[in-house]
Amino acid sequence: MKPSVFVIGFPGSGQSANIEDLNSEKSYGRMKAHMNTVAGNEALVLDVVRRFPDVDVVALNPGFVKTGIRGNLFGCNKLLLKIIEGLEPEVYSTRITPMLVSPDLEGRSGAMFNNKAHAILPSKNVANPSYLHAVVDASERLVAPILTTDRRA
Structure with a gap:
């Protein structure tokens, strides 16, 4: 049995990164x-x-779950937050928890799921190997100075 890692990072939403910035x-x-x-x-x-x-890595897109941490977004508009954060944490956990412990995930590294535990496809742009490598390379350039710093100093 391989270890599993879950990344909650809104996959499948079609977003692009500004690789130059x-x-x-x-x-x-x-x-x-x-x-x-x-x-x-x-x-x-x-x-x-x-x-x-x-390692089996699985991506989760929970959508907007009511957490109370987005109070600084949208100027604290309570009505807008109620509309955007439509999913209660208990509902999300009821849907997702069985999937997280399912033996069916083993060997399905790269699988992505929405807030109803339904499989979703990766974004076309991110699934493109050249774009994927460009994002990863840009990320690695950002962290390189930290990784090469002599921590004994």
């Missing part, structure tokens, strides 16, 4: 930065499938 250092926009992360999370899942065949 992945870290939003040239131009910052809250949603643009978020969408870079969404595309990056999906790329991470597909890249792990390729790099680590001894």
Whole structure:
């Protein structure tokens, strides 16, 4: 039995990353930065499938679950948050928990599921090998200075 890793990162939503400004250092926009992360999370899942065949990685797209952490979005418009965050955490967990422990996931690395535990397809752009590699390469360039820092100093 292989270890499983679950990435909750909104896969299958068709988002693209700005590869030239992945870290939003040239131009910052809250949603643009978020969408870079969404595309990056999906790329991470597909890249792990390729790099680590001894691990099953599964992507989850929960949609907007009521958490109370998005109060700073949309100017704290409570009505808008109620509309956007339509799914109660208990409902989501009831749908997803059986899937998380299902032996049927074994050997299905790269599978992606929506908030109803239904399989979804990866985004066409992220599933494109050249785009996937570009996102991963840009991500690796961002973390390279941290990984090469001498931590004994």
